[in-house]
Amino acid sequence: MKALVVDDSALMRRQIGDILTRGGLQVTTARTGAEALVRIAQDAPDVVTLDINMPEMDGLTCLSRIMAECPLPVVMISSLTERGALATLEAIALGAVDFVHKPGGTVSTALREQEDQIIAKVLAAAGASVRRASGLRQRLVARRDAIMRAPVRPRPRGGSYGPGHEALTLVGASTGGPAALEDVLAPLPADYPMPILVCQHMPATVTRHFAERLNQCCAMPVEEVRRQTELQPGTIYLARGDADMIVLERGGRLLATVAPSAREHTWHPSVSRLVATAMDTVTADSLIGVLLTGMGDDGARELAQLRRQGGYTIAESEESCVVYGMPRALVEQGGACEILPCPQIAARLERLAFTRMRNMAKGLENTSWAC
Secondary structure (H helix, E strand, C coil): CCCEEEEHHHHHHHHHHHHHHHHEEEEEEECCCCCHHHHHHHHCCHHHHEEECCCCCCCCHHHHHHHHHHHEEEEEEEEECCHHHHHHHHHHHCCCCCECCCCCCHHHHHHHHHHHHHHHHHHHHCCCCCCCCCCCCHHHHHHHHHHHHHHHHHCCCCCCCCCCCCCEEEEEEECHHHHHHHHHHHCCCCCCCCCCEEEEECCCCHHHHHHHHHHHHCCCCCCCCCCCEEEEECCCCECCCCCEEEEEEECCCEEEEEEEECCCCCCCCCCCHHHHHHHHHHHHHHHEEECCCCCCCCHHHHHHHHCCCCCEEEECCCCCCCCCCCHHHHHHHHCCCCEECCHHHHHHHHHHHHHHHHHCCCCCCCCCCCC
């Protein structure tokens, strides 16, 4: 398996190249975006690591050329700064599979600490399905405008959100997740009758900007959870990076709040911890769980348990996943009520949520999901 390392810093090229060589990849390097395009044409690498900040041709310009001319998996190398976070999201929108943070301070030490993560991300990206992202943002904004112009359907009497009516939609994603989340969340109507809680594996420097990005293409408002927050239907709550989001109940109110990252969980924000605390707070048959693209198995065990206890679970199908890791783990544990390609998940969520709301309004005792 071949990797191309693109960075204007000779030190970074050498350090990242050495790490990937130890990970079993054959490595070539390029110092500019223009040189990278030539190398790609000549060597046909399986995966590229690409620095965002480079002279002559910056990383975003180079990435857009790669995706237009010869799409292949790209992992961006970006800084932890505000500007780096915005550039990272733009890179993901352009089609980058994942990103690694360029360390500050002593580069050699910092990269050694990230070695396992860098190897895992690059190897996962090498086997990823590359999504063409051309025009995605424009399509999502147009779809949001259409949703906002549509009349809001009236809520049936008795269908208000309160004690006994608590229901949550829980969504987890990792590698490839930002684009998948836009596909799933943007089509949902403004009056979606549940709060939606989202865990996307990202650092805190990026999640605030990602919440703002989602807010531009979704009919529902999107909030990054930074403190104890009362949950309301028709709102999307994004977990803050580098921490975990948990669900709790206080005085008859359903809340989400931020908790320090738990050591027993490998990935953060942790999907496993979100699902577990939700199941401790409301009945399983009040929960819908969705597991989207990503490497690893975060959330799979808990969502499989959720299904066994009467909740409804959806796994993204392999055909639409960038990395079929987390959904595969859920399917292999027999934990998925349905396996759906990403473009079909929003419509299914809408049918499930509004059917439950209508049943609650009619006073039906059995409001469990047909799974």
